[in-house]
Amino acid sequence: MPENLQKFAKLGASISFETALREEIANQKRGAFNILSQIYEIDNEAARPALLKLLREIPFKPRYFKAVRQIFKASEYRRDAEVFGIIAKRFETESAGFSASSYWDSMYLQDEDGKWRTVKKSAELAKEDSRIAYSDVTKDYFRRRTWRTLRRLGEIGDADFVKMATGALLAFSDADARETRTSTIYDYYHTGRWDWQNPKITHIYWDRFSPYLLFNHILYENSPRYEQKTGSRGFRIRGNYKAGDPPPTVREEAFPKLWEAQPVGLLHLLSESECQPVHEFAVKALRNCREFVVNLDIQAVLMLLNRPYEITNQFGFELAAARFDALDPNIELAVAVAICNNSEARAQAFRWIEASRELFAKNDSAMLKLLTANHQDTRGFAANLLQTTNYSQAEAQNLIALLISNLLAFDETKQEIAADLSGAIFLSFGKELRTLNLAIVNDLLSHSTVEVQILGGNILVNHETSAENLPNELIDSLINSKFEQIRGLGIKLFGQLPDENLLRRESAILSFLTHELADVHHAIRPIVSRLAEKYPQFKENLVAAIFIELLQTEKTEGVHARLLETLHALSDWTRFADFETAKLLIKTESPGANEIGGLVFKDRSDEWRDEFTIEEIIDFTNHEILSIRQSSWQIAENIVEKLRGEVSLLIRALDAKWSDSREFWRTFFRTYLTEKELAPEILVAICDSVNDETQKFGRDLLLHYFRSENGVEYLIKLSEHPSAAMQFFATGYLETFAADAPERLEKLAPYFVRVLSLVNRARASKDRVLQFLEREALKSEKAALVAARILARQAATIAIGDKAAMIETMLKIRRAFPEIELPVKIKQTEVRANVV
Amino acid sequence: MLFDYAYRGSSSVASSSSSTAVSFVPDATREPTFFVAELRQKIEFREAISALHDIVVSDLRFKPKDKTAYKEWAAQREEIDWQEVASRKSEVAGRVRSLQDELNDLNSRSSARWQPFYRARQKYFDYIYRKQRDLWFLLDPVITVHPDEVFFECFSEDESSYGRLGANYEVFENVREFQCGTTNIDYSAALYDEFQKIRTYKQTKFEIDPSGFELATTNENAFKEVKIDLPDSWVRGFLQVSSAMSLPTVSFDLHPLDVHNICFVLRRKKERSSPRSMRYILKPGEPVKIVLEPWNLEIVCPRSRYEGADSHEIRVWGRRRLLTLERLIPVAKKFTVHLLGTGLPSFYIADLGDLNFTLGLSGWTVNDWSKAGNFDLLAPRFATDEFTKQAVFEGLKENWFETPENLARKLNLDKKEVLGALSAYTQAGRAIYDLNKGVYRVRELSREPLPLEKLRFANEREESAMRFLTENAVLVRSRKPKQDGATELAGTIKDKGKNIEVLFVVDGDGRIINAHCSCHFFSVNKLFLGPCEHILALRMAGRNL
Numbered sequence A: 001m002p003e004n005l006q007k008f009a010k011l012g013a014s015i016s017f018e019t020a021l022r023e024e025i026a027n028q029k030r031g032a033f034n035i036l037s038q039i040y041e042i043d044n045e046a047a048r049p050a051l052l053k054l055l056r057e058i059p060f061k062p063r064y065f066k067a068v069r070q071i072f073k074a075s076e077y078r079r080d081a082e083v084f085g086i087i088a089k090r091f092e093t094e095s096a097g098f099s100a101s102s103y104w105d106s107m108y109l110q111d112e113d114g115k116w117r118t119v120k121k122s123a124e125l126a127k128e129d130s131r132i133a134y135s136d137v138t139k140d141y142f143r144r145r146t147w148r149t150l151r152r153l154g155e156i157g158d159a160d161f162v163k164m165a166t167g168a169l170l171a172f173s174d175a176d177a178r179e180t181r182t183s184t185i186y187d188y189y190h191t192g193r194w195d196w197q198n199p200k201i202t203h204i205y206w207d208r209f210s211p212y213l214l215f216n217h218i219l220y221e222n223s224p225r226y227e228q229k230t231g232s233r234g235f236r237i238r239g240n241y242k243a244g245d246p247p248p249t250v251r252e253e254a255f256p257k258l259w260e261a262q263p264v265g266l267l268h269l270l271s272e273s274e275c276q277p278v279h280e281f282a283v284k285a286l287r288n289c290r291e292f293v294v295n296l297d298i299q300a301v302l303m304l305l306n307r308p309y310e311i312t313n314q315f316g317f318e319l320a321a322a323r324f325d326a327l328d329p330n331i332e333l334a335v336a337v338a339i340c341n342n343s344e345a346r347a348q349a350f351r352w353i354e355a356s357r358e359l360f361a362k363n364d365s366a367m368l369k370l371l372t373a374n375h376q377d378t379r380g381f382a383a384n385l386l387q388t389t390n391y392s393q394a395e396a397q398n399l400i401a402l403l404i405s406n407l408l409a410f411d412e413t414k415q416e417i418a419a420d421l422s423g424a425i426f427l428s429f430g431k432e433l434r435t436l437n438l439a440i441v442n443d444l445l446s447h448s449t450v451e452v453q454i455l456g457g458n459i460l461v462n463h464e465t466s467a468e469n470l471p472n473e474l475i476d477s478l479i480n481s482k483f484e485q486i487r488g489l490g491i492k493l494f495g496q497l498p499d500e501n502l503l504r505r506e507s508a509i510l511s512f513l514t515h516e517l518a519d520v521h522h523a524i525r526p527i528v529s530r531l532a533e534k535y536p537q538f539k540e541n542l543v544a545a546i547f548i549e550l551l552q553t554e555k556t557e558g559v560h561a562r563l564l565e566t567l568h569a570l571s572d573w574t575r576f577a578d579f580e581t582a583k584l585l586i587k588t589e590s591p592g593a594n595e596i597g598g599l600v601f602k603d604r605s606d607e608w609r610d611e612f613t614i615e616e617i618i619d620f621t622n623h624e625i626l627s628i629r630q631s632s633w634q635i636a637e638n639i640v641e642k643l644r645g646e647v648s649l650l651i652r653a654l655d656a657k658w659s660d661s662r663e664f665w666r667t668f669f670r671t672y673l674t675e676k677e678l679a680p681e682i683l684v685a686i687c688d689s690v691n692d693e694t695q696k697f698g699r700d701l702l703l704h705y706f707r708s709e710n711g712v713e714y715l716i717k718l719s720e721h722p723s724a725a726m727q728f729f730a731t732g733y734l735e736t737f738a739a740d741a742p743e744r745l746e747k748l749a750p751y752f753v754r755v756l757s758l759v760n761r762a763r764a765s766k767d768r769v770l771q772f773l774e775r776e777a778l779k780s781e782k783a784a785l786v787a788a789r790i791l792a793r794q795a796a797t798i799a800i801g802d803k804a805a806m807i808e809t810m811l812k813i814r815r816a817f818p819e820i821e822l823p824v825k826i827k828q829t830e831v832r833a834n835v836v
Numbered sequence B: 001m002l003f004d005y006a007y008r009g010s011s012s013v014a015s016s017s018s019s020t021a022v023s024f025v026p027d028a029t030r031e032p033t034f035f036v037a038e039l040r041q042k043i044e045f046r047e048a049i050s051a052l053h054d055i056v057v058s059d060l061r062f063k064p065k066d067k068t069a070y071k072e073w074a075a076q077r078e079e080i081d082w083q084e085v086a087s088r089k090s091e092v093a094g095r096v097r098s099l100q101d102e103l104n105d106l107n108s109r110s111s112a113r114w115q116p117f118y119r120a121r122q123k124y125f126d127y128i129y130r131k132q133r134d135l136w137f138l139l140d141p142v143i144t145v146h147p148d149e150v151f152f153e154c155f156s157e158d159e160s161s162y163g164r165l166g167a168n169y170e171v172f173e174n175v176r177e178f179q180c181g182t183t184n185i186d187y188s189a190a191l192y193d194e195f196q197k198i199r200t201y202k203q204t205k206f207e208i209d210p211s212g213f214e215l216a217t218t219n220e221n222a223f224k225e226v227k228i229d230l231p232d233s234w235v236r237g238f239l240q241v242s243s244a245m246s247l248p249t250v251s252f253d254l255h256p257l258d259v260h261n262i263c264f265v266l267r268r269k270k271e272r273s274s275p276r277s278m279r280y281i282l283k284p285g286e287p288v289k290i291v292l293e294p295w296n297l298e299i300v301c302p303r304s305r306y307e308g309a310d311s312h313e314i315r316v317w318g319r320r321r322l323l324t325l326e327r328l329i330p331v332a333k334k335f336t337v338h339l340l341g342t343g344l345p346s347f348y349i350a351d352l353g354d355l356n357f358t359l360g361l362s363g364w365t366v367n368d369w370s371k372a373g374n375f376d377l378l379a380p381r382f383a384t385d386e387f388t389k390q391a392v393f394e395g396l397k398e399n400w401f402e403t404p405e406n407l408a409r410k411l412n413l414d415k416k417e418v419l420g421a422l423s424a425y426t427q428a429g430r431a432i433y434d435l436n437k438g439v440y441r442v443r444e445l446s447r448e449p450l451p452l453e454k455l456r457f458a459n460e461r462e463e464s465a466m467r468f469l470t471e472n473a474v475l476v477r478s479r480k481p482k483q484d485g486a487t488e489l490a491g492t493i494k495d496k497g498k499n500i501e502v503l504f505v506v507d508g509d510g511r512i513i514n515a516h517c518s519c520h521f522f523s524v525n526k527l528f529l530g531p532c533e534h535i536l537a538l539r540m541a542g543r544n545l
Helices: A003-011 A012-026 A033-042 A048-058 A062-078 A081-093 A121-126 A136-156 A160-170 A215-220 A256-261 A264-272 A276-287 A290-294 A299-304 A312-325 A331-338 A344-355 A356-360 A365-373 A376-387 A393-410 A412-428 A438-445 A448-462 A472-479 A484-495 A499-504 A506-513 A516-534 A538-553 A559-569 A579-587 A591-604 A614-621 A626-638 A640-644 A647-655 A659-672 A680-687 A692-704 A707-720 A725-739 A742-757 A763-777 A781-794 A800-816 B041-059 B068-089 B093-131 B188-194 B233-246 B256-268 B320-328 B388-400 B406-410 B415-427 B452-456 B460-469 B520-525 B533-543
Strands: A106-108 A114-120 A181-187 A200-206 B002-008 B012-015 B019-024 B035-041 B142-145 B151-157 B160-166 B173-178 B181-184 B205-210 B225-229 B250-254 B278-283 B287-292 B297-307 B311-317 B334-339 B346-352 B356-362 B431-434 B439-442 B474-481 B487-495 B498-506 B512-517
Touching: A003 A012, A003 A033, A012 A048, A012 A121, A033 A048, A033 A062, A048 A081, A081 A136, A081 A160, A081 A215, A081 B520, A106 A121, A114 A121, A136 A160, A136 A215, A160 A215, A160 A256, A160 A264, A200 A376, A215 A276, A256 A264, A256 A276, A256 B256, A264 A276, A264 A299, A276 A290, A276 A312, A299 A312, A299 A331, A299 A448, A312 A331, A312 A344, A312 B012, A331 A365, A344 A356, A344 A376, A356 A365, A356 A376, A365 A376, A365 A393, A365 A412, A376 A412, A376 B173, A393 A412, A393 A448, A438 A448, A438 A472, A438 B533, A448 A472, A448 A484, A472 A484, A484 A506, A484 A516, A499 A506, A499 A516, A506 A538, A516 A559, A516 B041, A538 A559, A538 A579, A538 A591, A538 A626, A559 A591, A579 A591, A591 A626, A614 A626, A614 A647, A614 A659, A626 A640, A626 A659, A640 A647, A640 A659, A647 A659, A647 A680, A647 A692, A680 A692, A680 A707, A692 A725, A707 A725, A707 A742, A725 A742, A725 A763, A742 A763, A742 A781, A742 B256, A763 A781, A763 A800, A781 A800, A781 B256, B012 B188, B019 B188, B041 B151, B041 B160, B041 B188, B041 B320, B041 B346, B041 B356, B068 B093, B151 B225, B151 B233, B160 B233, B160 B415, B233 B356, B233 B415, B233 B452, B250 B297, B256 B287, B256 B297, B256 B320, B256 B334, B256 B474, B311 B334, B320 B346, B320 B356, B388 B406, B388 B415, B388 B439, B406 B415, B415 B431, B460 B533, B474 B533, B487 B533, B498 B533, B512 B520, B512 B533, B520 B533
Parallel strands: B019 B205
Antiparallel strands: A106 A114, A181 A200, B002 B225, B012 B019, B035 B173, B035 B205, B142 B151, B142 B181, B151 B160, B160 B356, B250 B334, B278 B287, B278 B311, B287 B297, B334 B346, B346 B356, B431 B439, B474 B487, B487 B498, B498 B512
């Protein structure tokens, strides 16, 4: 054995020994065979932990496997359960190094010179420095052998069976569980001959620990739910059992009598195993060892209650319940039950504690354990207990110190517990916390978890030191926190400053009000409202500052909307605005600012009535913000007299983009304007609109205020309208105002052409025009000349009805005034000779 | 292609009962161009500018009907019917019916409750539609001020119709100040509405606002910046149509009522099957005859005689685009039609006295690959060296417009060379040919010169097809008529020493409906990525037969 290893082995320092051993193994060329075996021979307190560690991780590869094999066999001989267990489990889990097929004895291996050569496996294995090890056959052999060793011990009733089995079972944990799976087997030959269309399908179900032979042999040798079929490499599910069902009540393990004879082994399993099936087995077996169980000491019961397995907790609780004496309660026992994993047990423990609450509530360590329990119900119960107990000054201070020191030690993983504990402390010790040392509060505020910070913030808000005496930086740091709740607390604290102090910090208030985070804004708003109603000067400054903010581009979406709400909440704020500011507000891009501008104008339209131009009113009436439109209506109602004088400009308002505005202006025109203002050219201009509603409104007004002396003007002007509806409307005036007046006919000629050129439309208009032309043409030559020109142009249409009517009229003209030139040639009707 | 504009404010029309002021805001980043005058021929201008607007917004591309709602409903019906069939069998029809009634009742109540919501939502959508409407105008119209006329140009959204409204200075009175050049103007739908209010009895001021170029120093926001990402195909379409104008055409006049008659038929009838073409039958000295397919309806235009020397029969497609001329019928004195050939662009010039309106139509409404084949419109026509080109353009710029003859005389160059240079500038969008007056005019479509090399071909296959044509590598072997007006064309193309066999069938509307080619591209992609260069080349060669 190398000298430095010898030295460390003698010294008994396990860690330095391990380091030295690893170094040594790394340095050895041939492998770890000799040295590991030698160390197992020494097996003292320095060497063993290092060896166990190495055994868990060394690869089952040529350099090491010989040592593993030798140590395994030695452990069998020595009945060293721990080493036996570790290696036995690794046989189950390590995959084989190569396949030792019986009729194919050669394989490819890479030589030292880097070339691949065929070698005989048998020859290679026989070499001292073989390059292959741990074949599948070896693996199977050792898997059988581990159980064989135990079985033989059991069969002769050897007491060491329990020891060895315990070692083997402790090697397994819940982390070794696999996914449950199903194998499907198709038997195409079940009818006696090959039938590929109707195979017999069987399913094999494998449970979570099915692949581990030794494990299953120990736990389920007599089980009704698992079995190993010959030649199978695992325990499959038997009968109707389904993975995940509750285990049967019967004992399933191998050699139950041996286990009963040594129940300590079972207790050992319960205290150390991290494996659910092992706990199930051990609890079941222990229940059968009544005598042993009754005499268990209280430490063992606490151990059972503290294990993270509910079945074990339940068992422990039963034992604890039997042992608990309500008259002389065992605090440790009750607390252990109260924080165990079994909910029924916890409920019972709460009843026990409730029965003698003073005793528990005044016990600091018990309270700490309860308040920091993993289960929420326990924490809630403890918080309740804490709140309903009267502590003396000294008791309270001790408890607070203990709880806060624990709280400060928490990290992010325990957020939930920290939150509950913080809440419990804050609710229970409100009075005491008012005088808590500010240094501790600072510690709480600088903690990494938000829950602890919230406690610090809450303590600060309620602290006897008033806000004005706190350093400003402290409040600022709270307001600038990344956590919303802390920011809220900071602003709450800020709001506690005396009014004169707050009034001095106006700019800070405004910056909170225009903060990009909504919560900061919402927190400051009640303070702002309070101050604004109390101090008019503050209100004025505030409103002015909000206006300035609104005039700037919105930094973050929502800021303007929030400011809008703030303004709405104030009373009578519009009186602080001046005309120019309101105008600027309307011109900005932000809808929020626009709306404010509109509201200002609406409120003060009377005051500023003389400031608005007609163009502005029309712009407002077209605006997409309702309040601005409303303000324009308000203004209009206030300056009716002025508007009466400028009706010709006001017509555009009737064509507003918004139906509500149009509706308003129609009503306005109807109500306030009279015949005096609505001169013919105004009425025509209203009709000139492209909006159908407005056109109709114009026609209605026109009919209402119609005076025949203006008829000609109406006709001439309306005839230029491009819309078919208005053209039709104009035809109504033809008869009255254009008849018998050839010079008017001349003026209207383009109109007639326009109507007659409409493609496949305006039948009624065309008919009226054609009839009118015909009548007029026959009246005088001058008129006929005009009509002839129009008809000559239009008669080329292929619309048969129109063409026929036009030809007919032209014929009539030709008859009446033959000298007028027309594109018609009258053919003499052919008279056939034989016709009599 | 990205076009950037900066407008100082928005174009506006201020109208009152006695006057109208049309004020266009020009692109401030371009050479100052402005014009201030009063309008004299108001109604004609109103109708013409409205027609131009119709072109800007026209989109006649096929849009499939949204049938999802119907299909949902039909699926529901289907289900209900099956339920009834099943229920009759199990004799619970009555119960199902009563439940169905209850369900119907619940549905109707629920829909009644939702009604206000749906109504409000619809209102909101309408509002958005109205507010965003100006986004539809792809490229704002281009205005050019020249010493003899002011003209507006635009190109439709469906990349197929080109409109140009030229106005002599006779149209205006009191021309106060002007600066020649080309600029884009800010244009919106609201302007169209205001144009409708132009009347003879209202004084109408017309201006391309000179203050649009004044330097703004105080407020950056005074500029309205517009960035338009125009599809390459759109720009290509525009250039193709405008450069087609300078090609030799078959032209004749139509009486306004003839256009009315074409529109009349199109308004009354709806074509439901192919072919959807319009066939001009032109015989020297005889009235123009127009045959509208598929009804084979013949419109004879007795007042319009064809005066050309040879007879032609020319088919054009996309005739519904002619409906934009409707508003011009009452004000037009005549329409002059210029045809390039079957399936090629055509032009309609309305003579409105001192105004003239040109409608240019590409070969088809939809320029998808099955009808493609106008890429040679942008091919160089006569090789001219760079120096001559530059000289010709400088010469043109002197007077802003010039006939090629005058220009050749002035520069002492051969007319052929001048024409070659001018057509190159036309293709690059820097000059246009004015069909109405027969002159070339300076008109820079964009501030920066357009990347013509990038725009010339839609893909590299078109480029190679062009190469085959110029190398005379295409041999058309046969051309057979098939049933339903389809034509089969077969030919051989010499590509890198190999003979490629090509065969394809076009239907009555000139669409490729079936094709075969022995090249690699075709054997891999068939027609899924469009025709290969050989099919394209044969198609181009076959068109000229």
